[in-house]
Amino acid sequence: MEDKIQEKQKNELVEWIKAIVFALLVAFVIKQFLFTPVLVQGASMMPTLEDKDRVIINRIGPKFKSIDRFDVVVVENVLLNKKEENIIKRVVGLPGDKIEYKDDQLYINGEKFSEPYLDQYKKELKDTGSLTYDFTLDQNLGKTTVPEGQYFVLGDNRRVSNDSRNPEVGFIPKERIMGTTSIICWPIEHIDFSFN
Template identity: 90%
Template structure:
């Protein structure tokens, strides 16, 4: 009888170990290939994202569907640094900013996610300074297989306007994000 109880306890322990290993394996696969949390560092995406917000990256989506204009993406800049920015220009687009207004291929585009920030400006200046791709990057259009990105906080964002960042190759885009999961007061499931 005692041997039977010990055998059952041993079998139960083995089953628990299997379940824990399986759960860890599933969590690893999900984090590595599907979804992963990322910490927002800095103010370049304010007011959409604030410093120390945590967002969830959808890594699988961009592999099966096109990255759309105005998607918020996480970009692998180097081994230690990721940027979170908004897609403004798609391959082949001509981008221009004039009088705080975005023009893509000569067409005026609204950016509703910036309206709150524009209203809160303390001075009479513009949120986004005037520029063309040619002035900043020496190209008239966004090259094939690359994207032009901007941070929502245009006055402080280090983004594609800076030649050191420039156009972003698709391979460096880790995924899209539209979910803020932390802190609790910022939780949002579709901030785009």
């Protein structure tokens, strides 16, 4: 009788171990290939994202649909200050776009575009300067349009953002985009399920 009890306990333990291993495997697959939490570092996406916010990136979306203008993306392994980092930026230029900023206004292919996500920052400026300095792709990167298969990204905090305007960062190849994000999951007071 005691042998049966021990055998039953052993079988239960094996089943629990299998269930735990399966759960860990599922969690690993989801984190690696579907949805991944990422820590925001720095102030380059303020006020949209603040330093130490945690966002969830959708890793599978960009594999099945196009990346849209104004999507917030996580880009992996950008060489900044001689070390590789992941960065979070907003897609402003799509392949083939001609990008220009003049008098704090975005022009894409000669057409004026509004950027409502910058309105709060523009109102909070303490000086009379512009949030985004004037530039053209040609001036900064030596190209008149965004190359095929690449994107032009900017941080929302334009005065401090190290982004595609900097030749060190430049255009971002699609394969370096880990995923898109529109969910802040931490801290509690910043939780937002569609900040875009």
